[in-house]
Amino acid sequence: MLESIEKLRKAFDEALAKVSDNDELEKLRVAFLGKKGAVTDSMKELKNMDNEARKEFGKEINVLKDNIDSAIRSFADKMMNAQIEKQIEQARKFDFTVPSSQPEGSLHPITLVQRRIEEIFKSMGFIIEDGIEIQTEYNNFEAVNIPKNHPARDMQDTYYLSNGQLLKTHTSAAQNYIMRKYGAPKKGEPPLKVLFPGRCFRNENIDACHENTFWQMEGMMIGEDISISNLIYFMKVLLSEVFERDVKVRLRPGFFPFVEPGFELDINCLICGGEGCPTCKNSGWLELLPCGMIHPNVLKMGGIDHDKYTGFAFGLGLTRLAMMKYEITDIRVLNSGNLKALKQFVS
Ligand code: FA5
Numbered sequence: 001m002l003e004s005i006e007k008l009r010k011a012f013d014e015a016l017a018k019v020s021d022n023d024e025l026e027k028l029r030v031a032f033l034g035k036k037g038a039v040t041d042s043m044k045e046l047k048n049m050d051n052e053a054r055k056e057f058g059k060e061i062n063v064l065k066d067n068i069d070s071a072i073r074s075f076a077d078k079m080m081n082a083q084i085e086k087q088i089e090q091a092r093k094f095d096f097t098v099p100s101s102q103p104e105g106s107l108h109p110i111t112l113v114q115r116r117i118e119e120i121f122k123s124m125g126f127i128i129e130d131g132i133e134i135q136t137e138y139n140n141f142e143a144v145n146i147p148k149n150h151p152a153r154d155m156q157d158t159y160y161l162s163n164g165q166l167l168k169t170h171t172s173a174a175q176n177y178i179m180r181k182y183g184a185p186k187k188g189e190p191p192l193k194v195l196f197p198g199r200c201f202r203n204e205n206i207d208a209c210h211e212n213t214f215w216q217m218e219g220m221m222i223g224e225d226i227s228i229s230n231l232i233y234f235m236k237v238l239l240s241e242v243f244e245r246d247v248k249v250r251l252r253p254g255f256f257p258f259v260e261p262g263f264e265l266d267i268n269c270l271i272c273g274g275e276g277c278p279t280c281k282n283s284g285w286l287e288l289l290p291c292g293m294i295h296p297n298v299l300k301m302g303g304i305d306h307d308k309y310t311g312f313a314f315g316l317g318l319t320r321l322a323m324m325k326y327e328i329t330d331i332r333v334l335n336s337g338n339l340k341a342l343k344q345f346v347s
Contacts, residue, residue, distance in 0.1 A: 001045070001057050005061055008032070008042065011038070012068055021079070033065065106343045109325075109326050109342065112346075114318060117197075117316075117318075122195075124193070125193050128194075129194050129196040130197075132168075133168055133201075134161065135165060136166075137164070137166060140170070141153060143173075144257065146258070152257050157203040158203070170200050170315060172313070174218065179222070179299070179304055184305065184308070192223065194219070196217075196219075199213060200215070206331075208332075209279055209286065211332070216316060219314045220311060222310070222311030224310075226312060227293075228293060235291065242321065247267055250265070251264070256292060259313060260293060261292055265289035265291060266287050267289075268284065269285060287317065290315050294310070
């Protein structure tokens with residue numbers, strides 16, 4: 001009987017030597033170890049043997065079974081390694097320096113102006129913070145001095161989520177968090193200067209200069225003796241560096257519950273030169289950069305001593321700035337994903 005085991009071993013070794021892929025290996029496994037396989041068949045003979053022979057044959061056939069099983073596994077591993085080696089070899093032959101036939105990508109115009117402004121403000125000592133898009137009602141409204149039922153809430157028609165939170169309507173929603181994170185500057189430290197861009201959402205009627213999803217860029221400076229002169233200085237630097245040419249602006253009083261005094265800084269429409277067009281709703285001016293001195297209540301809610309510290313804040317309309325910078329007549333182009341239109345802007 002033991003001879004039959006030896007025959008099986010030989011037959012398996014010969015068959016394994018001829019295997020060249022996974023399918024053949026699986027067929028071989030079934031032929032020897034499957035339910036109707038040669039090894040399984042041999043094991044059925046055990047019941048016809050006397051005790052002594054069963055003990056000896058049982059031991060040897062189980063050894064053979066284990067040997068065949070591990071031979072199949074290691075053969076499978078070897079084939080897999082060979083395949084990986086082949087793929088690595090092919091990857092080595094790939095020349096990454098050959099120019100691609102795929103068209104090149106480009107940065108979105110909003111990203112371009114965002115990066116430029118971040119560069120300008122970083123060079124003046126500002127740190128950049130990233131405001132989250134889903135906000136609490138408290139951060140978006142209460143913490144910036146817009147209590148429940150305040151009429152200012154109506155100006156920012158809000159998308160509420162089913163859990164009571166909301167999509168932030170303005171970047172000012174991060175003011176409280178940033179004040180609490182950094183606190184007022186300690187004695188001898190420079191003022192706190194932070195820039196925080198972000199996407200905002202309002203349930204707007206969309207037209208050439210209003211989107212329901214648009215970008216703002218908020219800036220804040222807090223310290224002892226910060227005044228309107230500081231605010232005007234930074235606004236001037238911002239506009240002259242971004243536009244690299246003279247642009248006409250006007251400053252007028254503006255009401256925002258979180259600043260006192262508050263201002264609206266409008267830009268003379270660069271699409272029509274102030275003549276009036278759909279982009280500026282025929283007024284010749286575009287609201288671009290509201291700003292003001294931070295209201296003492298807002299400082300207080302941010303944990304900052306409003307008797308000792310003052311600060312300014314601005315909420316630049318980044319999407320509109322991109323429109324003016326690149327003379328884009330309709331805001332809808334910016335969220336359109338129209339690559340033909342968006343690819344033209346390079347710096
Ligand atoms: C605000 O959102 C205030 N948080 C700004 C602010 C910050 C004021 C700090 C004072 C101090 P306002 O709702 O006006 O303000 O929006 C600011 C700017 O965002 C606008 O001037 C405009 O340029 C831009 N903007 C507002 N709504 C839209 C819209 N639907 N589509 C495109 N741009 C918009």
